[in-house]
Amino acid sequence: MxxxxxxxLLTALVIFPVAMTAQAPPSDDLLMRVWNGVQQExxxxxxxxxxxxxxxxxxxxxxxxxxxxxxxxxGLTKFSLEYAAPNELRIRFNGDYLNVTASDGKTxxxxxxxxxxxxxxxxxxxxxxxxxxxxxxxxxxxxxxxYELKFVPNSVVFRRRxxxxxxxLNKHDFLPRSLEVDGKSGVNSVFDLSIxxxxxxxxASSFEVTKPK
Numbered sequence: 233m234x235x236x237x238x239x240x241l242l243t244a245l246v247i248f249p250v251a252m253t254a255q256a257p258p259s260d261d262l263l264m265r266v267w268n269g270v271q272q273e274x275x276x277x278x279x280x281x282x283x284x285x286x287x288x289x290x291x292x293x294x295x296x297x298x299x300x301x302x303x304x305x306x307g308l309t310k311f312s313l314e315y316a317a318p319n320e321l322r323i324r325f326n327g328d329y330l331n332v333t334a335s336d337g338k339t340x341x342x343x344x345x346x347x348x349x350x351x352x353x354x355x356x357x358x359x360x361x362x363x364x365x366x367x368x369x370x371x372x373x374x375x376x377x378x379y380e381l382k383f384v385p386n387s388v389v390f391r392r393r394x395x396x397x398x399x400x401l402n403k404h405d406f407l408p409r410s411l412e413v414d415g416k417s418g419v420n421s422v423f424d425l426s427i428x429x430x431x432x433x434x435x436a437s438s439f440e441v442t443k444p445k
Contacts, residue, residue: 262372262374262379266372266379266381266401266406269406270406273405273406273407274406276431277430277431278306278307278431279304279305279306279307279429279430279431279432279433279434280304280305280407280427280429281302281303281304281305281427281428281429281432281434282302282303282425282426282427282428282429283300283301283302283303283425283426283428284300284301284302284303284313284423284424284425284426285298285299285300285301285423285424286298286299286301286315286421286422286423286424287421287422287424288419288420288421289419289420289421290417290418290419290420291418292418297319299315299319299321300315300316301313301314301315301316301321302314302316304434304438306434306438309325309326310325310326310327310438310439311324311325311326311439312324312325312438312439317335319335320334320335321333321334321335324439324440324441325344325439325441326439326440326441327345327441328343328344328345328346329341329342329343329344329345329441329442329443329444330342330344330441331441331442339442341441341442341443341444343444366387367385367386367387367389367390368383368384368385368386368387368390369383369384369385369386370382370383370384371384374403376403377402377403378400378402378403378409379400379401379403379406380398380399380400380401381398381399381400381401382396382397383396383397383399384396391416392416393415393416393417394413394414394415394416395414395415395416396412396414397411397412397413397414398410398411398412399411399412407427408425409424409425410422410423410424410425411423411425
């Protein structure tokens, strides 16, 4: 499906903030500051909602494609994203299943629960820092507003699909501001995030998914 890539990227961004933020900058001092900050702040958040603007560019495109949407996440197992017209798309993840519904009403049902749990297990361990250094060249910068972490793959597995990944975080709360993914396909996507609510009670219907028959 045309927008499956966006579904995976945004699911990863919102559901796995620790995986993408508490990584290994070159400085141990900066590493511990980010790592400890993320752990402390994440413990305070049960739900999050906000808006996202994806800007997608490619040499094959005459001009950038800009997609506007809104998202909500409930813990690590529930996520919803809706892109608005003219590129309508609805993405929902709940437990084991990811639904991607296009503007024509057709829904693709993907079972990704085992992959999600594997990612959570891998990135939640302290040893994940060692593993990431084996797979990525990691650089970090900070200014008065944000941390910026750049990951350049140095292993064959990741180099096949990815040129680099950049994550930006708010300094005051360690929440993600943006994610940039530059792929081997020639497509570059920047997801700008604005979180508008935290710890709100979200209706169960927000995360209803279709399961395989």
